[in-house]
Each structure stands twice: as C-alpha cells, then as structure tokens.
Amino acid sequence: MKCHDFTTSLIWLLIGAGISAWSVAALDIGTLQHPGPGFLPTLCGVLIGGLALVVFAQARRRETGEAGGVFWSERSLPRVVATVLALVAYAFLLERAGFVLTTFLVMLVIFTHVARASWLAGILESSIVTGAFYWVFGHLLKIPLPRGWLGI
Amino acid sequence: MDFLQNLLFGFQVVLHPTNLFLAFVGCVIGTLTGVLPGLGPSAAIALLLPGTFHLTPVGAIIMLAGIYYGAMYGGSTTSVLVNIPGETASVVTCLDGYRMACQGRAGPALAVCAIGSFIAGTLSVVGLMLMAPTLAQVALSFGPPEYTSLMIVGFVILTFLASSSMPKALIMAAFGLFLSTIGLDAVSGESRFTLDIIDLNDGIGLVPVVMGLFGISEVLLNLEQIQGNPEILKGKILHLYPTREDWAKLLPASLRGTIVGFFLGILPGGGAVLSSFVSYAIEKRTSKYPEKFGTGVIEGVAAPESANNAATGGAFVPLLTLGIPANIVMAILLGAFMIHGITPGPMIIQEHPDVFWGLIASMYLGNVMLLILNLPLVGIWVQLLRVPYKILFPLILLFCLTGVYSVSMSRVDILVMIIFGVVGYVSRKTGYEAAPLILALVLGGMFENSLRQSLMMSGGNPSIFFLRPISFAFMLIAIVLLLVPVVLRRKPVPLLVEAR
Amino acid sequence: MRRRFMKAVWLILAVIIVTLTNIDAKAAEEFPNRPIEFVVCYPPGGGADLSARIILPEVEKHIGAPIYITNKAGGEGTVGVSYALNKKPDGYTLFGLHQSSTFVGRVFGQLPYDFNEIYPISNWIDNLNIFAAKPNSPLKMFKDLLEYARQNPGKLKYGVPSKRTSQGIGAELLLSDARLDIVAVPFKGSGPTMTALLGGHVDLASIPYAMAKPHIQAGSVRALVVFGKKRVEELPDVPTAVELGYEEAPLAIAGAGVSAKVPQDRIEKLNRAFEKAMKDPKVLDQLRKAGFDPVYMDQGAFKKHILEGVEKVNRIKDRLKD
Structure with missing residues (x-):
C-alpha cells in the first residue's frame, strides 16, 4: 500500500495548490480579524499541500520506492469501470425515463455484465428488484419517484 | 411528585388504542428508514406528514416522533452487516461493528446496538422529562463563540483519528473541511466553488458523501475479487446474542455514550453525528486496550450507538421548550406541530399537557417496542449474510441510489455520490481513511459560520473566545487534549482503524 | 443462440421506448387530461x-x-x-x-x-416579520432603539437569518431609512437567529413573527416594530414601519x-x-x-x-x- 505514497502525495500537492489558487483568485480572503469567504478554503489548500509534502518526505525516508503492489488489475478494472458507468447512466436517465424504466435497465446491465448472470436470470432478477423497490419506496414510504416515459 | 401524576396522565393518552397503534407504526417505519441506506428520518417524516393531517395532534406527533428515534435503531444494521452506514450517525458504528461481523459476531454486534439504543433512548427520555426547562437554558448559553470553541475541541478529537498515518488522515480532514465551504457562504451570500451548478449552492450534502465514501466504494473494492465473496460473507456465524462478558463491557460504555449524546443532542446543530464520534473517542481514550479499537471491540459499538440515540432525546429539548428545532428532523416536526395548531415553546406544557406528556410517555413505550421489534430481527438480518454477493451488491447499489435521491430529489446528489464512491475507492486503496473527512465535513460549516459570527460580535477581537466562561472551558479542554500526548511523550494511539 | 437472444431483447426494448415516447408526445387536446x-x-x-x-x-x-x-x-x-x-x-x-x-x-x-x-x-x-429585542433589554420601544443606536453607532448587533431573506431586507430598509448603524450578524436560518436572541448573544433580531410568537407571549422577548404596514393582531401596541414614517418593505x-x-x-x-x-x-x-x-x-x-x-x-x- 505504501508504495503509492509518492504518487498520491504529488496529486494531493496539486489539489492543495489548486484549491488555494482558486480561493485566492475568486474570493475575498479578508483578514485574521475579519475573515472573508475565501479565508478557510485558502487555509485548507495550504494545509493539504503542506501535509502532502510531509507524506512525500516520509515516503522518501522509507525508501521503499514505487515498486510492488499492482494498483489496477486487468481482470478487475473492467467490472469497476462498468459499475461506475452504469451508475452515471442511472443519474442521467432517472429524471427523463422515470424510476421504473431506469432502474430496470441499469439493474439489467449490472446483473448481466458485472454479476455475469444470464440474460434470462438478469431480466428476472431486475424485474423483481425494480418491482420491490417501487413498492417499498413509492408506495410504502410515499416517495415521489420520478415518472417518465412509462407514466409511472 | 407532580411529574409522576403527569406521566400517568401521559400514559393514559398513549394507551388509547389509536395512539398505541400510531406509536407502533412510527417505530416500524422508523426502523425501516433507518435500515435503508441514505433514506433518513427527515425524508420519511416529511413525506408522511401530509398523511397525518386527519389525525389528532397527539397521534400525529407520537407517530412522527417514533419514526425519528426508530431510525436510530435501524441505522446500525447495515453498518454492521455490509460496512455501509444506514444513517450518517452510524458511520462510527461501521468501524468496530463490521469487524465484529467479520469475526462471526454479527449477531452480538446487532444485539449490542439494539440494547445500547434502548438504554440510551429510555434514559434520555428521563432526562427530557425531568430537566427540559433547565437544559434549555444551557442550550441558550451557547452562542457563536461557544460553538466555535466546541468545534475546536472536535478538531482536536479529529487528530486522534489517524490509524496508519497521521499526515494522511489530516489531508483527508483538510479536504473535508474544504468540501464544507462549497456552496453559498452564509455570511456574505457569495457562492463558492459551485462551478455554476445551482444544486451546489446549498453545499455538498453529507448523505451523498457518506453513501459514496462508504457504500459505493465498498462495493467497488469488493468487486475486485473476481471469484467468491468478500471477507464478511466467509465468516461463520458464532452466536446471536451477547455473552455475559460482553454485557459487562456494554453497560458502562453505553451509559457514557448516553451522557455524551444527550448533552450534545440538546445543542442546535450538535446532534447525533458529532456525538457518535465524540463518544467513540472517549471510549478509546479511557480504554485499557485502545490499540484493539477498530478490530471489533464491543465498547466501540455500544458507545456511539447509545450516543446517537440519546441525542434524539436531547434534540427534543429545544423544540419542546423553546420552539427551536435543533436539526432538520426537528424542523419538520415543528411544522407538524404548527399544522395541528400547536406552537411548541415555553407555554406548551401548560397549554397542551396532553401533547407534551403523551409524547413523553409514548417515547418510553416506543423504546420498549423497538427493543422487542429489533432483537428478533437480529436473527433475520444475520441470515442476510448468506445471500450470495452477486445478488447482494446490485441491491446495495440500488439502495444507495434510491436512498440518496429520496433525500433531495436531486440528480446532482447522485453524481456527487458516484464521484465520492470513486474517490473513496482510490483513497482507500492507497491508505487514506474516509472517517476524518466525514467528521471535518460535519464540523466545518458550523465552525466557519460561528467563527465569523463571533468575530463580528466582538468587532474582530479574538479575546471573545477566552473571556466567556463556557467558551474558555472548551478552549482549555482543547489545549489539554493536545498537550497531554506531548507531555507524556506517548505516541497517540490511532483512534480509527479502517475496516480495510 | 445467446447473441440472437440479446438482439431480440434490445429490439423489444427499443420498440417499447419509441412507443412510449410517442404516447407522451401525443398528449392531447383537453386541458388538463x-x-x-x-x-x-x-x-x-x-x-x-x-x-x-x-x-x-x-x-x-x-x-x-x-x-x-x-x-x-x-x-x-x-x-x-x-x-x-x-x-x-x-x-x-x-x-x-x-x-x-x-x-x-x-x-x-x-x-x-x-x-x-x-x-x-x-x-x-x-410573512409578518418583526424587529425584536432580547430579554431584559433596556430597549422597551422603537423610540428607545432610535435614541440608543444614534448615540452608540456600531455598538448594537442584530441577528438575521441571512441578509437576503425578507427579514434581512426589511431590517436593512428600515435601518437605512432611519440612518441607524447596527451591525448585522447573519445566522443560518431563523431558528439559530431566534436562539441567539434568546441567549442574549445579539441585542436584536429580525425574525418571522411566527417564530417569536411563543416567546413574546411568555414575555421573554419584546417586539419593537413590525416591518411592512400591517400590525400583528395579537400585538396591538407594536407600531409598523410604515406608521413610523418609513418605507414599506417588500x-x-x-x-x-x-x-x-x-x-x-x-x-x-x-x-x-x-x-x-x-x-x-x-x-x-x-x-x-x-x-x-x-x-x-x-x-x-x-x-x-x-x-x-x-x-x-x-x-x-x-x-x-x-
């Protein structure tokens, strides 16, 4: 795990610098007596950057180098990416296609492509899941789930 | 002995069959909303509120209150079973609860949650009944400077949160603090870091961040194992209920959690999340074996679960005595009171004794009901661990999606959750913990506001934090907490050990 | 075999979606149906x-x-x-x-x-908004406020649930008309504003009447003036900003x-x-x-x-x- 410290500390250093730069550019920092809206964000950016340097220094002292531990495995990555993409699709479809249709389609993709179920099992599973969720959230808890192309 | 008579009157109100039934319904719905990740009591209460228009005021309030404290019982279930908090107040429960489950002790962990919740729930009603008006005065003595100092104590506690690497934990905390500044600045009205997305004007929601960092990232990490089930599903289930030894540890921890939770619950904005973190920190600091925390210690489950339940009792204090809601749920309950023509405030006990005492009595009964309801459920929940992961994980994902959407009906919140799912996935793989980020996000908004309000009050003079007694006391506590490890030359023991 | 089945599924789905979108588009004449x-x-x-x-x-x-x-x-x-x-x-x-x-x-x-x-x-x-003074404040009426604030500019503080709410606008309009220098301390929402007033952390607050009502009845805070031109029924003695000669707040x-x-x-x-x-x-x-x-x-x-x-x-x- 430690072997990623060099990379992550550099990324955090960039994030910290970015936050500070953005705050200074866009917001009024104010003074110590009268901190403005940009005061705390700038401080956060500086803190992140400073701490990232500490992590970097510690990693150097350990001298473990970047070797070891594979971060991405070719066999696991596609599933993770597929899941994330399915979730993003869910977010964009939900308010257009409605809860029932979106849930069914996204669950179908996840069941068949990530969980590797057969199409038939996938259709069955996602129908049951969609129905159950619609009943619990829509009817039992009366949450106004978005309606879409199906009208429900 | 006046209050005994009043309490008796309250029980008369509650034991009316309709009210009894409504209390039960509230507890069941509460447990359900607690179990479902993302969906919290505030959404459930708000959505069921219109349905209570035709009920009597007492009945409506009894039911809605039942949802609130019932949710705290259910919130820990998913924390223990799948390492995903059902409520934001159950984040801490994941740390030791999930570890217990991995050791085959999911049953005792869940039972401890239920029992701890019962103890805390009941005791906090006693506190509410006996001391409400006095406590309201305590709450009022907290102005912006006091909040600022209290938050500083919170930040000091946060520095104990590091498990493997202190700088890494602090990076996450600083990032959480930055996240808390996103949105419209309450003092100046300026929008910050919103990228012109209007949904972000109200800030980044706590629920989507928690669901992403814990829920989604957990699933993504588990998906990497190509074959078979994650660790939790491999363990055997040893026994369902706590042993005698467990009880001996559970009771004192639960009592300490109750006290912390109740007092933090009284403070507007303090609430359940903060109290669960604080009580966990106290348990670890006072423990004889702090190094074991995070590996499945029963105190680490009992204390925060008791604290978040006690906080619900405490939160009723400012609502009932001052008419001021301490959190969002209380704000909705205030609406419920108003719609039934009752104005909570200093006069409520005289003007509507049936509502006040009925509510108190219903909370005693409700806690008993919840215990009876939740203990047998332990057996059922544990069976959930037998469901194959390839069926379970799509369900978890969908629970997170629906739960988050139901809180604010916002697509942006779903996207925020997904982004933090990926952030959590990457950061946990590289050894950065999520818990400090959550605590900093909770503390951040209040800290910044109260700091700036205090300085406005004093005209920019920071001595305001040291000249007011309560604020001074907190500052002292913060300094002592910071200095103790330095003086004793003892390395602070890491407070949180992540499940991974 | 499996590939053909997949194709069939996609086809069916496509048909369903297309039909449904059409139904939506055809939504008809009589409003509302x-x-x-x-x-x-x-x-x-x-x-x-x-x-x-x-x-x-x-x-x-x-x-x-x-x-x-x-x-x-x-x-x-x-x-x-x-x-x-x-x-x-x-x-x-x-x-x-x-x-x-x-x-x-x-x-x-x-x-x-x-x-x-x-x-x-x-x-x-x-939404009726009022300017209220903290418990045990020496400011009994709006006149007291005028006097005190003119002699001690910048000394009084008032709590407000964000400046761009109707409470914030009402207070600023009044203070600018009356040429008073009172420092605004914005809180997040009317609840925290009310708490700060009750706790005496600010001297005054601009709050919705509904929020202050129970405390006014209990005698713990005092209403000094109502923004706008309509008096509060339960507070017959409290003047409105318009009666005092100031402009009506939106x-x-x-x-x-x-x-x-x-x-x-x-x-x-x-x-x-x-x-x-x-x-x-x-x-x-x-x-x-x-x-x-x-x-x-x-x-x-x-x-x-x-x-x-x-x-x-x-x-x-x-x-x-x-």
Whole structure:
C-alpha cells in the first residue's frame, strides 16, 4: 500500500495548490480579524499541500520506492469501470425515463455484465428488484419517484 | 411528585388504542428508514406528514416522533452487516461493528446496538422529562463563540483519528473541511466553488458523501475479487446474542455514550453525528486496550450507538421548550406541530399537557417496542449474510441510489455520490481513511459560520473566545487534549482503524 | 443462440421506448387530461411545502386533475424553478415562487433562468416579520432603539437569518431609512437567529413573527416594530414601519407560477382554480391554524408586487451585499 505514497502525495500537492489558487483568485480572503469567504478554503489548500509534502518526505525516508503492489488489475478494472458507468447512466436517465424504466435497465446491465448472470436470470432478477423497490419506496414510504416515459 | 401524576396522565393518552397503534407504526417505519441506506428520518417524516393531517395532534406527533428515534435503531444494521452506514450517525458504528461481523459476531454486534439504543433512548427520555426547562437554558448559553470553541475541541478529537498515518488522515480532514465551504457562504451570500451548478449552492450534502465514501466504494473494492465473496460473507456465524462478558463491557460504555449524546443532542446543530464520534473517542481514550479499537471491540459499538440515540432525546429539548428545532428532523416536526395548531415553546406544557406528556410517555413505550421489534430481527438480518454477493451488491447499489435521491430529489446528489464512491475507492486503496473527512465535513460549516459570527460580535477581537466562561472551558479542554500526548511523550494511539 | 437472444431483447426494448415516447408526445387536446406536477422549491416539511400541501388539494378539485408534488430544493428556490421551466410549457408543470427566486434573485443576478419567463399565477401567503429585542433589554420601544443606536453607532448587533431573506431586507430598509448603524450578524436560518436572541448573544433580531410568537407571549422577548404596514393582531401596541414614517418593505412571497410560454387559455384555467381555492374559508382556516397569514393576490396584483420588489431591493442592494 505504501508504495503509492509518492504518487498520491504529488496529486494531493496539486489539489492543495489548486484549491488555494482558486480561493485566492475568486474570493475575498479578508483578514485574521475579519475573515472573508475565501479565508478557510485558502487555509485548507495550504494545509493539504503542506501535509502532502510531509507524506512525500516520509515516503522518501522509507525508501521503499514505487515498486510492488499492482494498483489496477486487468481482470478487475473492467467490472469497476462498468459499475461506475452504469451508475452515471442511472443519474442521467432517472429524471427523463422515470424510476421504473431506469432502474430496470441499469439493474439489467449490472446483473448481466458485472454479476455475469444470464440474460434470462438478469431480466428476472431486475424485474423483481425494480418491482420491490417501487413498492417499498413509492408506495410504502410515499416517495415521489420520478415518472417518465412509462407514466409511472 | 407532580411529574409522576403527569406521566400517568401521559400514559393514559398513549394507551388509547389509536395512539398505541400510531406509536407502533412510527417505530416500524422508523426502523425501516433507518435500515435503508441514505433514506433518513427527515425524508420519511416529511413525506408522511401530509398523511397525518386527519389525525389528532397527539397521534400525529407520537407517530412522527417514533419514526425519528426508530431510525436510530435501524441505522446500525447495515453498518454492521455490509460496512455501509444506514444513517450518517452510524458511520462510527461501521468501524468496530463490521469487524465484529467479520469475526462471526454479527449477531452480538446487532444485539449490542439494539440494547445500547434502548438504554440510551429510555434514559434520555428521563432526562427530557425531568430537566427540559433547565437544559434549555444551557442550550441558550451557547452562542457563536461557544460553538466555535466546541468545534475546536472536535478538531482536536479529529487528530486522534489517524490509524496508519497521521499526515494522511489530516489531508483527508483538510479536504473535508474544504468540501464544507462549497456552496453559498452564509455570511456574505457569495457562492463558492459551485462551478455554476445551482444544486451546489446549498453545499455538498453529507448523505451523498457518506453513501459514496462508504457504500459505493465498498462495493467497488469488493468487486475486485473476481471469484467468491468478500471477507464478511466467509465468516461463520458464532452466536446471536451477547455473552455475559460482553454485557459487562456494554453497560458502562453505553451509559457514557448516553451522557455524551444527550448533552450534545440538546445543542442546535450538535446532534447525533458529532456525538457518535465524540463518544467513540472517549471510549478509546479511557480504554485499557485502545490499540484493539477498530478490530471489533464491543465498547466501540455500544458507545456511539447509545450516543446517537440519546441525542434524539436531547434534540427534543429545544423544540419542546423553546420552539427551536435543533436539526432538520426537528424542523419538520415543528411544522407538524404548527399544522395541528400547536406552537411548541415555553407555554406548551401548560397549554397542551396532553401533547407534551403523551409524547413523553409514548417515547418510553416506543423504546420498549423497538427493543422487542429489533432483537428478533437480529436473527433475520444475520441470515442476510448468506445471500450470495452477486445478488447482494446490485441491491446495495440500488439502495444507495434510491436512498440518496429520496433525500433531495436531486440528480446532482447522485453524481456527487458516484464521484465520492470513486474517490473513496482510490483513497482507500492507497491508505487514506474516509472517517476524518466525514467528521471535518460535519464540523466545518458550523465552525466557519460561528467563527465569523463571533468575530463580528466582538468587532474582530479574538479575546471573545477566552473571556466567556463556557467558551474558555472548551478552549482549555482543547489545549489539554493536545498537550497531554506531548507531555507524556506517548505516541497517540490511532483512534480509527479502517475496516480495510 | 445467446447473441440472437440479446438482439431480440434490445429490439423489444427499443420498440417499447419509441412507443412510449410517442404516447407522451401525443398528449392531447383537453386541458388538463393528466396529472399536473407542482414543484415545491424547498425541502418537504418547511413552510413552503406545508402551505402548498394545504392549498393544492383544494385546487385539485377545481381544476379537475390530480396534482402531485415534487420537492426540488436548493439554490434558494431557483433549482426547482429552473427544473420546471426546462419542462415542456404545456401547463402541466407548476412551481412555487418565493422572493429569492423572483425579485431578490433578479437584483443580484442569481437567477439561472430568464426572469420574464415566469408567469406568476397567485400569491398565497404573507410573512409578518418583526424587529425584536432580547430579554431584559433596556430597549422597551422603537423610540428607545432610535435614541440608543444614534448615540452608540456600531455598538448594537442584530441577528438575521441571512441578509437576503425578507427579514434581512426589511431590517436593512428600515435601518437605512432611519440612518441607524447596527451591525448585522447573519445566522443560518431563523431558528439559530431566534436562539441567539434568546441567549442574549445579539441585542436584536429580525425574525418571522411566527417564530417569536411563543416567546413574546411568555414575555421573554419584546417586539419593537413590525416591518411592512400591517400590525400583528395579537400585538396591538407594536407600531409598523410604515406608521413610523418609513418605507414599506417588500412582502415575503409564497405562491405559484407557471412558464410564460404556456397557452393563455390554460393559464386562465389555472388562475380560476387557484382563485376559487384561495377564497375557500376552509383553506384559509387551515392555513391560519398552521401559523400562516393567508393573503390572496391574483396574477395582476402578484406581478405588480414582484416588480415593486425588484425596484425596492435595487435601492438597498449595496447594504445587502456583504
């Protein structure tokens, strides 16, 4: 795990610098007596950057180098990416296609492509899941789930 | 002995069959909303509120209150079973609860949650009944400077949160603090870091961040194992209920959690999340074996679960005595009171004794009901661990999606959750913990506001934090907490050990 | 075998989607012939939500179609409005209107939509705001405040739930008219503002009367002046800003709007339904019981009111800025 410290500390250093730069550019920092809206964000950016340097220094002292531990495995990555993409699709479809249709389609993709179920099992599973969720959230808890192309 | 008579009157109100039934319904719905990740009591209460228009005021309030404290019982279930908090107040429960489950002790962990919740729930009603008006005065003595100092104590506690690497934990905390500044600045009205997305004007929601960092990232990490089930599903289930030894540890921890939770619950904005973190920190600091925390210690489950339940009792204090809601749920309950023509405030006990005492009595009964309801459920929940992961994980994902959407009906919140799912996935793989980020996000908004309000009050003079007694006391506590490890030359023991 | 099956599934899905979209597009002539969506721009359980939930069931009866509520909170009421305006302007999507999503947002250029795209249908509720003094304060009346604040500029502090709320606008308008220098301390919402006043952490507060009512009755805070021109019934001795010779603050609004692109005959139908509902004594009674102060404004009055709001807020814009 430690072997990623060099990379992550550099990324955090960039994030910290970015936050500070953005705050200074866009917001009024104010003074110590009268901190403005940009005061705390700038401080956060500086803190992140400073701490990232500490992590970097510690990693150097350990001298473990970047070797070891594979971060991405070719066999696991596609599933993770597929899941994330399915979730993003869910977010964009939900308010257009409605809860029932979106849930069914996204669950179908996840069941068949990530969980590797057969199409038939996938259709069955996602129908049951969609129905159950619609009943619990829509009817039992009366949450106004978005309606879409199906009208429900 | 006046209050005994009043309490008796309250029980008369509650034991009316309709009210009894409504209390039960509230507890069941509460447990359900607690179990479902993302969906919290505030959404459930708000959505069921219109349905209570035709009920009597007492009945409506009894039911809605039942949802609130019932949710705290259910919130820990998913924390223990799948390492995903059902409520934001159950984040801490994941740390030791999930570890217990991995050791085959999911049953005792869940039972401890239920029992701890019962103890805390009941005791906090006693506190509410006996001391409400006095406590309201305590709450009022907290102005912006006091909040600022209290938050500083919170930040000091946060520095104990590091498990493997202190700088890494602090990076996450600083990032959480930055996240808390996103949105419209309450003092100046300026929008910050919103990228012109209007949904972000109200800030980044706590629920989507928690669901992403814990829920989604957990699933993504588990998906990497190509074959078979994650660790939790491999363990055997040893026994369902706590042993005698467990009880001996559970009771004192639960009592300490109750006290912390109740007092933090009284403070507007303090609430359940903060109290669960604080009580966990106290348990670890006072423990004889702090190094074991995070590996499945029963105190680490009992204390925060008791604290978040006690906080619900405490939160009723400012609502009932001052008419001021301490959190969002209380704000909705205030609406419920108003719609039934009752104005909570200093006069409520005289003007509507049936509502006040009925509510108190219903909370005693409700806690008993919840215990009876939740203990047998332990057996059922544990069976959930037998469901194959390839069926379970799509369900978890969908629970997170629906739960988050139901809180604010916002697509942006779903996207925020997904982004933090990926952030959590990457950061946990590289050894950065999520818990400090959550605590900093909770503390951040209040800290910044109260700091700036205090300085406005004093005209920019920071001595305001040291000249007011309560604020001074907190500052002292913060300094002592910071200095103790330095003086004793003892390395602070890491407070949180992540499940991974 | 499997590939063919997959193809079949996709084909079926495509057909379903296409047909359904068509059904939607064909939605027909007589208005309304399907459920109407009402977008409440604040979270469930708040004042905006509750008042809508009281009024809409009655509107439902008069319009002859079910109305369902969607809560789209955020951006001080603007998220919900832009969500509704992005839908087809066919009259099936209504939304709640508030000062921040209309005149206040307009003045500060914070509206993510065109101000003129909103067609205000009716206003429902007025919000009485007061300036109150902390318990055991030596300031008994507005006159005391004038005197004390003039002698001690910058010494008094008043709490306010964000400056751009109706409370903030009312207070700033009054203070600028009366040339008083009182420091504003903004809190997050009226609850924390009230707490700060009760705890004596600020000397004064600009708060909704409904919030302060129980404490005024219990004698723990004192109302000094009511913003606007209408006195509070229960407080016959407390003068209004207008009576004291100051300008009337723009009212807090809570009403309904629709896209201005909706055909006029449909807007008319909506108008009539809202008017009937808002004149129903049962609805008014329920609103009062819930602590609201119902005022009905039809489209003309409502529009005029919003435009006046723009003009007034423009005048004190700079004071509301920091």
